[in-house]
Amino acid sequence: MTHVLLVEDDMSIAIVITAALEAEGFAVVHCQSLAERDRLLADRSFAALVTDVMLPDGDGIETIETVRARHPAMPIVILSAQNTLDTAVRASDTGAFEYFPKPFDIDELARTVRQAAGAAQGQRSPIDEPVAQGLPLVGRSAAMQSVFRMITRVLRNDLTVLILGESGTGKELVAEAIHQLGNRRTGPFIAVNTAAIPAELIESELFGHEKGAFTGAVARHVGKFEQAAGGTLFLDEIGDMPMQAQTRLLRALQSGTVRRVGGREEIRLDTRIVAATNKDLEPEIAAGRFREDLYYRLNVVPIHMPPLRDRRDDIDVLARHFLQHAANEGLPRRQLTPEAAGLLSRQPWRGNVRELKNFVYRLALLAREDVIDAESLAPLLAGEGGGVPEGEGGMQAGTDIADAVAQWLATTRPASGTIYDSAMAAFERPLFAEVLRETAGNQLRAAQALGINRNTLRKRLGELALDPEEFARRS
Template sequence: MSVLLVEDDLSIAIVITAALEAEGFGVVHCQSIAERDRLLEAETYQALVTDVMLPDGDGIETIHRVRALHPGLPIVILSAQNTLDTAVRATDTGAFEYFPKPFDIDELARTVRQAAGAGQGGTIEGEEPLGDGLPLVGRSAAMQTVFRMITRVLRNDLTVLVLGESGTGKELVAEAVHNLGHRREGPFVAVNAAAIPAELIESELFGHEKGAFTGAVARHIGKFEQAAGGTLFLDEIGDMPMQAQTRLLRALQSGTVRRVGGQEEIRLDVRIIAATNKDLEPEIAAGRFREDLYYRLNVVPIHMPPLRDRRDDIDVLARHFLQHAANEGLPRRQLTADAAELLSRQPWRGNVRELKNFIYRLALLAREDAIDSESIQSLLITEAAAEPEGEIGNIAEAVCRWLATERPASGTIYQAAAAAFERPLFAEVLRATGGNQLRAAQALGINRNTLRKRLSELALDPEEFVRRS
């Protein structure tokens, strides 16, 4: 069996060749599209492994020439252009698999063996090319996993469960699956299960007949019917009341819904995507979420990573939001390199949503078109000062802000941080003990002499904290 490898980076080509040869393949390597086409005209291969960016063109845009020569040839696409757009373009070609760089070489070798064994490729008959509309941004490894999962569900109606913390962009995943999938011509209907009163949620989802309950003065079409031919997005599914969970399970099992107060069974024609920021397994154990419903929804799980696990994306996200802010009428701004680096060090507990809101405020309030680290620091300090008094602080966030503001020299960070932490800590304990050093040392759990030494080094006078009558 032989594989044609199209890769202009010789170091990568050597590694791939070694892995494929270990799997028993003979490998023919070339570095350009023109050479690829010449080889395909002369020989038959069991699989094609190709990069996207090649010296004489785009490997994806020229796949149609490969299909013309060998319609059933399995194709594996590699790319350093790690965007959702690239993943979708690769999927549009009918490629067997898409690997963003860097990739696991053993996984690539296994995939090529599967592709050669399957012996099938080509586009799916009757399919049209997918349109644009790419709401997700990110090139980190974590987001590449998300992109690959999205491309796997575009041509089917499997139920998707999107998991992740608040603000990570779960609805954007649902929109991407809808807008890029075969139901994109149908409606996209989003329902926030946590925002609908428990007594109204069944009516909202399934509709009701006139007179079904007090106030039902006319027939109401529910979200399932409104989404016919398209996608129904059930957000915050973990907060759905138990009675509504039971009816939802029945609808998913039977493929039909019945309006509240009605007798007619209405056949469903809708793709279901659900999302939650909760860990549903503890909810199941506590009896707040049906286990059978969980397995109905969790057919294809997609985990949205928190922003702290994709810090490489913060720069590109920030620039993306600045562009959107300019498109919406805010001043057009640019980020300097030090500003982008400072943003990447922030904790962003509210994830992408918090970053977006911060960038929009920055675009509005910045005094210069080029936003530098000082502009970001000043806004961070202003917002920290505006936090409600008594709000519980986050030490990790405080450390990040202190590092960003103070920027201690390399080799002095620990000593400077320890002093910055100890000074307010000792002051608060001395204040609580009325300046009594013995009691303060006991409360802190350190030796009294150690406390005295540190107070002297920190220029803290315990007499300032002695209570006066």
Template structure:
């Protein structure tokens, strides 16, 4: 029997191409361009699958799918959309759609997916969650981010362990938060722990808790992160830096589904989803014997790889405008980018990824003199960030102090003062050239540089990491 397809698409050129491809495979295709047309076709005939765009001539193709689900709960649905955001991907997933295709898409893959959907024994609907949080934290419509969104939607209705991979500053914790906020465990707590920041001798107590008297200083029973995350999600960041002994205990906990507090005898059943993340390449570490292979496969049930910002340059302008809007909500002056300024930002390498871009945009919001920010305002800050104009110890800052004074005066005149805000933003604007200069003068000796700056060596290391400064930035290139 010929399989019948209903295609709802308001772009006639796309509709023609899809129809031709499906008919070439032997499908019988009916086509319309509106919600009303879709409902008429569905009321008159039975179809094996529905392909629908989101933005139609008379309404939202997703919002009106409830009527289709009520009438035909097992009809497979494929959603097509040019509104390529995480919100759209999640909404598509919430309808129980068999698949979501952001435009532009691979036509051959679409045809294969139609065949798979029709051949599926059951394409049952998934109840849409209630109270889905608004203002999702991920921004970007590039093809690379579409792949991330699609992976996120695949893990929302289960508790599979997820391993998020990506360079520092790409937004791994934001992905973990999105999985939690949009998933089955959103009513529970989201507990994040940076495993690299916990001393090796304390990491087991931090994760599993301890009993009173288990060690010196254990004056009371304390719940670990696993217990604190009960009913919700435990996010283990920088998992690649976890000591080997702690890896062994973590593996045992994941395998058994139970933990035991340090110094305790009672076994506690785990009730949390595990999401881990790392900026390290774990496979060479496995080969070197510094990361357990069995733990890797236990964590990487569903790997999600976040692209560096240089591989999603199309998203830089949207991210910049997003951060400018956030800066206003945090008390900074309202700024807008000219097209030329936005284009200039999109051509930068952003070695520190989204984190570096965010910090730069906040500095720009504070230090730019006009609401409309043009190339002339962006270039000096970019040069400063790149270390093109390093500041000598006897130099004044490259920005005119009077200009900075004007910016601060404007901010204070327009906004209620927020303690520490001006200081933090101004400090961020001048830290990088200062650190580069001092490290250059000390030939990269961080201990000596920390002594000159009057800060702890570990503090210096952390700030260098936050600012995306590597040894290549301050060592001689002669």
């Protein structure tokens, strides 16, 4: 693992630099002061140092000589908002590898650090590049840079955040990043999938209950709001929350207090709320399934997570990132050739980052060679050579449903807590395709056969990239 030390007290700048450097294959260790920098440099070596000049406890340029004395071969890149000739001269006099006045081109900075580390340690072949594991979010595409910028704007406040995006795009990772980098990082991060809790228990889970509040309440139960005190409460799949619970949640957000089921005491809230949904809430509001006033309470700062098809530039680095994680978890260590990475980048990935991760783990398990090229990757993508059909969710023809489920679990094995969502996504596309074949692409008849609203069917067909006209032509 190639590590870079970043000394920057402006968190909004630090998170963008970290993302760019991680996309270049570095692990970034970030600190915000000269004292922290010196402690880290006393314990270990780094491939490069990227440092701001004006720091809370001193001038980054004035102390470069002490760094040089301890690590003479480590290249140093200096950043500064003091864009004066004097600062440029001082940076040059230190023998810094490069000096960047702010604002600077983040891509140019990342390339410069790569060159600096290569000059000091010898360039690695791209196929051997490690992938960093710092921040939970990976990506340097324009779409993800917009996400990073929105994250930086909510780190120093407790504004409520609503994360919107398709299933599998990484909404929980955004919530985790907001927590880990924000001012509540020392508190707990409590995640709740509101769609997975039975409607009759959701109020108890969120707000707690007193002993004897209902049958089976044999002791006091502390709810998720209280468990998240001092930290962050992440309400996932908020669009599927029952209406009665929505009313209680709205009251809690308005009053800043909660009351346990069966209790009388008002408990003051001390938690940041981050919510997420894969649904378009405005049609849900129009249909009376989601409270409009709750929507405006939650939608203070919206963050839109892009689908993977809108960030194809990130697929290469994501795949390498997941291959490294797979190796860390005991699977064989694999590498991708540039051609294989390009082939992955051209796939539809309708299940977004989650589908890509599952496929990469399967690839690490099933690949025959340590270095995976496009020729050996293609059969796995096509469902041959021991792989499973990506387009049909891994359920092969000719098996009954029990066998198909067993086969799908054995080959795909989604992460714990995501099996239901992944199974529904895998089953839904071939199911809709079969019904469309039977109805010759007639959406009205297909919706009636499925027992769902025609508008719902049309929306899901678009999300699943199924064209009814194609089935009409086949008939």
